[in-house]
Amino acid sequence: MGDDNVFKTKTLRKAVLVALYGASAVAVTPLTFAQTDTSMQSVSVIGSRRATSSATDTVVPVDVIPLSKISESGGQFDLAQTLTYISPSFNSTRQTGSDGADLVDSAALRGLGSDQTLVLVNGKRRHTTALVNLFGARNRGNTGTDMNAIPMLAIKDVQVLRDGAAAQYGSDAIAGVLDIGLKKSKGCEAVAGFSEYSRRDGKNYLASAYCGVDIGNGGVLGITGEYLDRGRSNRAEDGNPRTIGDSKTKNQTLYLNGELPTVGTGRLYLTAGAQTRDASSGAWARGGIDSDDIPSRNSAAMYPNGFVPFINATIDDRYATIGHRNQVGEWNMDLSQTYGYNKMIYDISNTLNASIANKDLLAGGKGISPTSFNAGGFSFEQLTTNLDFNRYFDGVMGRGLNVAFGAEYRHENYKIYAGEPGSYIDADGVGIGGAAGSQGFPGFQPADQVDANRHNVAAYLDLEADLTDTVKAQGAVRYEKYSDFGSTTTGKLAGSWRVAPTVLLRGSASTGFRAPSLQQMYFSSTFTDFIGGVPTDVVLAPNNSAVTNLAGIPKLKEEKSTSFTLGSTWTPTQAVSVTADLYQIKIKDRIVLSGRFDDSNYPDLATKLATLGVGQAQFFVNSVDTKTKGLDLTASHKTTFGADKLTTFLALNVSKTEVTGIHAPASLKGYEDVLLSEKERLYIEQGAPRSKATLGFDYVHSAWETDLKLIYFGPQTLGTYSGTAAGVANQHYDAKASADLSFTYTINKNMKFTFGGNNIFNVHPTTQNPDETDNGFKYESVQFGLNGASYFGRLYVKF
Numbered sequence: 001m002g003d004d005n006v007f008k009t010k011t012l013r014k015a016v017l018v019a020l021y022g023a024s025a026v027a028v029t030p031l032t033f034a035q036t037d038t039s040m041q042s043v044s045v046i047g048s049r050r051a052t053s054s055a056t057d058t059v060v061p062v063d064v065i066p067l068s069k070i071s072e073s074g075g076q077f078d079l080a081q082t083l084t085y086i087s088p089s090f091n092s093t094r095q096t097g098s099d100g101a102d103l104v105d106s107a108a109l110r111g112l113g114s115d116q117t118l119v120l121v122n123g124k125r126r127h128t129t130a131l132v133n134l135f136g137a138r139n140r141g142n143t144g145t146d147m148n149a150i151p152m153l154a155i156k157d158v159q160v161l162r163d164g165a166a167a168q169y170g171s172d173a174i175a176g177v178l179d180i181g182l183k184k185s186k187g188c189e190a191v192a193g194f195s196e197y198s199r200r201d202g203k204n205y206l207a208s209a210y211c212g213v214d215i216g217n218g219g220v221l222g223i224t225g226e227y228l229d230r231g232r233s234n235r236a237e238d239g240n241p242r243t244i245g246d247s248k249t250k251n252q253t254l255y256l257n258g259e260l261p262t263v264g265t266g267r268l269y270l271t272a273g274a275q276t277r278d279a280s281s282g283a284w285a286r287g288g289i290d291s292d293d294i295p296s297r298n299s300a301a302m303y304p305n306g307f308v309p310f311i312n313a314t315i316d317d318r319y320a321t322i323g324h325r326n327q328v329g330e331w332n333m334d335l336s337q338t339y340g341y342n343k344m345i346y347d348i349s350n351t352l353n354a355s356i357a358n359k360d361l362l363a364g365g366k367g368i369s370p371t372s373f374n375a376g377g378f379s380f381e382q383l384t385t386n387l388d389f390n391r392y393f394d395g396v397m398g399r400g401l402n403v404a405f406g407a408e409y410r411h412e413n414y415k416i417y418a419g420e421p422g423s424y425i426d427a428d429g430v431g432i433g434g435a436a437g438s439q440g441f442p443g444f445q446p447a448d449q450v451d452a453n454r455h456n457v458a459a460y461l462d463l464e465a466d467l468t469d470t471v472k473a474q475g476a477v478r479y480e481k482y483s484d485f486g487s488t489t490t491g492k493l494a495g496s497w498r499v500a501p502t503v504l505l506r507g508s509a510s511t512g513f514r515a516p517s518l519q520q521m522y523f524s525s526t527f528t529d530f531i532g533g534v535p536t537d538v539v540l541a542p543n544n545s546a547v548t549n550l551a552g553i554p555k556l557k558e559e560k561s562t563s564f565t566l567g568s569t570w571t572p573t574q575a576v577s578v579t580a581d582l583y584q585i586k587i588k589d590r591i592v593l594s595g596r597f598d599d600s601n602y603p604d605l606a607t608k609l610a611t612l613g614v615g616q617a618q619f620f621v622n623s624v625d626t627k628t629k630g631l632d633l634t635a636s637h638k639t640t641f642g643a644d645k646l647t648t649f650l651a652l653n654v655s656k657t658e659v660t661g662i663h664a665p666a667s668l669k670g671y672e673d674v675l676l677s678e679k680e681r682l683y684i685e686q687g688a689p690r691s692k693a694t695l696g697f698d699y700v701h702s703a704w705e706t707d708l709k710l711i712y713f714g715p716q717t718l719g720t721y722s723g724t725a726a727g728v729a730n731q732h733y734d735a736k737a738s739a740d741l742s743f744t745y746t747i748n749k750n751m752k753f754t755f756g757g758n759n760i761f762n763v764h765p766t767t768q769n770p771d772e773t774d775n776g777f778k779y780e781s782v783q784f785g786l787n788g789a790s791y792f793g794r795l796y797v798k799f
Contacts, residue, residue, distance in 0.1 A: 048464060066156070077206050077230075091688040116514055125170070223254075226252075242776070243310075253273070313345060382412050409455065418443070425437070541619045551667060577636050595675060708740070715735045756792060759784060
C-alpha cells in the first residue's frame with residue numbers, strides 16, 4: 001500500500017466513524033501498520049482475512065463502532081439497546097407478554113431474522129441461545145445470540161459487516177456479521193450508573209469495572225466484572241391486573257480477555273466469560289370469582305380476585321476461546337478452540353395447577369394447589385475448532401494477493417429438560433374441572449425431553465487482490481457438510497474501484513445459507529386441552545416425529561440466499577463524509593413456524609392427528625421465499641468554533657422485505673393460509689420498522705459535552721389476534737421519533753459525570769385495539785418499545 005493510499009485510508013476511516021458515531025469516533029486512533037511482525041501488530045477488519053485491511057479499504061460495507069465513550073457515558077446500559085440507538089441497520093426490541101422472549105432480547109440486521117445474523121467475539125463464532133422465540137412481535141420461530149451476556153465495559157468496538165458472508169464465515173451470515181472486539185488494554189476503569197422511567201419504575205442499577213494487568217513476559221489480561229439490576233416496569237392501565245413492560249433481570253457477569261507471547265512471533269490468546277441471569281416476566285392475568293377462569297384456570301379458594309403468574313428463569317451463559325497465532329514459514333497460522341453454552345430453566349411462581357386444585361376440591365378439600373413449579377427448560381452447547389492460514393504475496397496479480405484458507409469442525413448439542421410433574425399433569429383426569437399444568441407456562445413433559453447432537457465440517461478459500469493502485473477484488477468459496485442434512489457450497493465475489501482520490505465504488509455478489517438450528521429441529525412442547533370433554537394434546541412437534549411424519553412434513557434443510565450490494569464512499573474533505581450502499585437479499589426455503597392445524601381448519605388432518613391423541617399441532621417447515629431490498633446511507637460534517645467542536649451526523653436505513661412465495665408440502669397444499677397466515681406474514685415482512693434513521697449533534701465546549709440524537713422509526717403494519725376476521729383492520733403504527741439528550745462534565749482527566757434522558761418527549765407507539773394485539777395490550781412491543789421517557793446518570797472513573 002503506497003503512502004498516499006495509507007493517508008486516504010486513515011482519513012476516510014476517521015470520517016466514516018464520525019459520520020456514524022459522532023465526535024467520540026474522532027478520538028479513535030486511525031489504523032496503522034507496523035513495519036515488522038505484521039501478523040501480530042496489524043488490525044483485522046471483519047469481511048476481510050487480510051492482515052492489512054482497514055474498515056474503508058474493504059470491498060464491502062463495514063461499520064466500526066467504538067464503544068469506549070459509549071460504555072463510559074451512554075444512556076443505555078446493555079449492548080442490544082445501545083446498538084439499536086446507534087446503528088440504523090440493527091434492531092432489538094424488548095418484548096412483553098411473550099414468555100421466554102421477554103427474558104432474552106433478540107437482535108437482527110436489515111429487518112431479517114435474528115438467526116440470520118452471525119455474531120462473533122474477537123473473530124470467533126459465538127453460540128446462540130437455547131431459546132426459540134415462539135411469541136412476540138418479531139423473530140417468531142427464530143433463535144438468536146444474547147448480546148446482553150457481554151458487559152459493555154469489556155468491549156472495545158463492534159464491527160458490523162453489512163453484507164452476506166456465509167462463504168467466509170459459514171451458517172447464519174445471510175444478513176451480515178457482528179464482530180464484538182474485547183479490550184485487552186492496560187489500566188483500570190469503573191462505571192456506576194442509575195436510570196429509571198419517568199413513571200418511576202424500571203429502575204436500573206449498574207456497577208461495572210475493568211482492569212488490564214500484565215501477565216507473564218509481555219502479556220496482558222483484561223478482567224471485567226459487572227452487576228446489572230433492572231427493575232420491572234408496568235404500563236397496564238388502571239384496573240388491568242396484568243404486568244406489561246420490561247421484565248425484571250439481575251445479571252452477574254465476569255469476562256477475561258488477554259494474550260501472552262510464546263515463541264518467536266507467537267501469541268497464546270484467551271477469552272472466557274460467564275453470566276448468570278435471574279429474570280422474571282408477567283404472564284397473562286387469570287380472572288377471579290366474577291370470571292369464567294374458575295374452575296378452569298383458577299381456584300376461588302386461592303386467588304378470589306384473580307392473579308398474574310410470573311414466568312421466572314435462571315439463565316446460565318458460558319463462553320471461552322483459547323488459541324495460538326504464530327508464523328509457519330511465510331504463513332500466518334491461527335489454531336483455536338471455542339466453547340459456548342446457554343441454559344435456561346423455568347420456575348413459574350404466583351400460579352397454580354387448576355386440575356390439582358379441582359381434584360382437591362372434589363376430594364372435600366378447599367381447592368388448593370402448589371403456587372410454584374419447576375417447569376423444566378433447555379440448553380444448547382457448541383464446540384468449534386478452527387485452523388486458519390493467510391499470507392500476502394507482494395506483486396502477485398497486480399500489486400499483491402492475499403491468500404487465506406482454513407477448516408472448521410463444529411459439534412452442537414441441544415437438550416430439553418422435563419419439569420416437575422405438577423407443572424404439566426392433569427390431576428383430576430376427567431376434564432370437567434381445572435386445566436392441566438402450571439398456569440402461565442405449562443412445564444415440559446417427559447415426552448418433550450430430547451438430547452440431540454450433530455456436527456459439521458467446513459473448508460474455505462478466500463482470495464483478495466490489489467489488481468492496481470485503485471482496484472481491488474475478492475473471492476471466497478466455502479464447503480460445509482452437516483451430519484443431519486447434507487452438504488452445501490457457497491461463494492462470493494466482491495470488488496472496489498477508487499475512481500477518484502475521494503470516491504470509492506464497491507459491490508458484491510454472493511450465495512449463502514443458514515442451517516436449521518437444533519432448536520428448530522428438536523424443540524417440543526406439549527400441553528393438554530379438553531376438546532369435547534376429552535383430554536387432548538396440543539403439540540408443537542419436533543421435526544421427524546410421529547406428528548410431523550403423519551402430517552407429511554419433510555425433514556428440515558438449509559435456507560439458501562443470494563445477496564447483492566452496490567455502494568460508494570465520498571470524502572471531499574476531512575470534514576465531510578458520505579457513504580451509500582444498496583442491497584438485495586433473496587432467501588429461498590426460509591424456515592417458519594406454522595400455524596396450528598386442527599379440526600376447524602383442516603378436518604382430514606385433524607382426524608389423523610386424533611389417532612395420536614393430538615388435537616392441535618404446529619411445526620417448523622421450510623416453506624417461505626422472501627426478498628429484502630434496502631439502502632444504507634450515512635453523512636457527516638464536523639467543524640470548530642474556536643476551541644469548541646461540533647459534529648453533525650446522519651445514518652439511515654430503508655428496507656423492504658416481501659414474502660414472494662409459500663411452498664407448502666404436498667400434504668398441506670391448499671392450506672397455505674394456515675401454514676402462514678397474514679398475521680405471520682406481516683411479522684416476517686414488518687417485524688422491524690422498514691425505515692430507521694439517526695440524526696445526531698455532538699458539541700464540545702470546554703469541560704462540557706452535549707449529545708443530542710433524534711431517532712426516527714418508520715411506520716409498521718402488523719396483523720391482528722383475530723387474523724382475517726371480517727371487519728377487523730390490521731394494526732398500523734405511525735412513524736415516530738425519539739429524542740435522546742445527555743450532558744457530560746469532565747471533572748478531571750480521570751473522572752467524568754454524565755446525566756440525561758432517553759425518549760425525553762415520552763413518545764409511545766400508535767394505540768390499537770387491545771383485543772386484536774398479540775400481547776393483549778393497546779400496542780405491541782414495536783419501534784422503541786412501550787415504556788416512554790427515561791432518565792439516567794453515570795459516573796466514570798479511570799485509575
